[in-house]
Amino acid sequence: MENVKVSSKNLPTLNVQTEYITLWNTIRKEEEEVQSIFNLQGNMFHFIKPTADIKSFHIYVACDASRNLHFYFISSSDDANKKFNWVYSSQIKQLKYSLPQSTQPPTETKFIDWSSANKWVNNWIDDSKRNAWISDNFSVDSDKNNIVQAFEINANDFEINDIHNCFLALKKDGSGNYQADLVVYNTATQTLVNTVSKVLNGGVKPAFSFEDLARPVPPFGGDGLEYKNFGVLVDLGIV
Numbered sequence: 001m002e003n004v005k006v007s008s009k010n011l012p013t014l015n016v017q018t019e020y021i022t023l024w025n026t027i028r029k030e031e032e033e034v035q036s037i038f039n040l041q042g043n044m045f046h047f048i049k050p051t052a053d054i055k056s057f058h059i060y061v062a063c064d065a066s067r068n069l070h071f072y073f074i075s076s077s078d079d080a081n082k083k084f085n086w087v088y089s090s091q092i093k094q095l096k097y098s099l100p101q102s103t104q105p106p107t108e109t110k111f112i113d114w115s116s117a118n119k120w121v122n123n124w125i126d127d128s129k130r131n132a133w134i135s136d137n138f139s140v141d142s143d144k145n146n147i148v149q150a151f152e153i154n155a156n157d158f159e160i161n162d163i164h165n166c167f168l169a170l171k172k173d174g175s176g177n178y179q180a181d182l183v184v185y186n187t188a189t190q191t192l193v194n195t196v197s198k199v200l201n202g203g204v205k206p207a208f209s210f211e212d213l214a215r216p217v218p219p220f221g222g223d224g225l226e227y228k229n230f231g232v233l234v235d236l237g238i239v
Contacts, residue, residue, distance in 0.1 A: 024063040031138040035134050043096045045165075051087075056077075056152060056154050058079045069091070073086065100190065102114045102191050124167070150232075152224065154213055
């Protein structure tokens with residue numbers, strides 16, 4: 001895997017096909033199709049942040065007719081305002097990769113520990129866990145299909161022009177159910193990308209608390225994840 005920084009002049013050419021987003025929306029409703037694609041595809045794609053101006057992205061999952069997965073990046077604010085200025089496109093690698101070791105100190109409290117992130121990545125690599133997560137979304141006991149259509153991801157900790165490897169992952173939510181996630185690794189600094197906010201500890205001194213780096217939709221909800229904010233889906237008539 002690459003371990004480099006690129007010049008802004010050498011950013012990959014955008015190749016966004018919105019019909020692939022529509023196709024994925026159709027496929028994600030078919031259990032056997034979803035299992036087949038995730039079984040045959042890899043688990044990693046690249047991202048290079050082109051500018052500091054963008055604080056968060058929507059990453060749309062897309063699928064072409066050959067059943068190759070693609071990921072399209074757009075500013076969350078542009079998407080909410082239906083300004084379809086795509087900033088990056090990436091195709092998934094064909095192999096499944098383990099998470100590289102991180103150079104950040106294991107006791108550094110402002111970072112998600114590598115062992116947890118590695119576990120989430122390995123959950124996705126594990127066919128039985130991944131297929132069980134897929135099946136749960138098609139279970140008669142499931143009230144809706146939450147196979148991921150898009151992610152919202154905070155980009156504050158992404159370094160401009162560094163290559164970031166984005167690993168598909170499965171992490172348990174507050175109810176103990178698996179949900180799709182992304183673990184992001186900066187190949188230039190060899191560290192995990194984390195979203196960290198400083199909060200007051202009893203109003204006396206700042207302490208670190210974690211926010212979710214990536215949040216999948218569906219399910220849609222509050223705190224920026226309202227359906228109306230995903231303008232691409234609205235424009236394509238995807239519900």
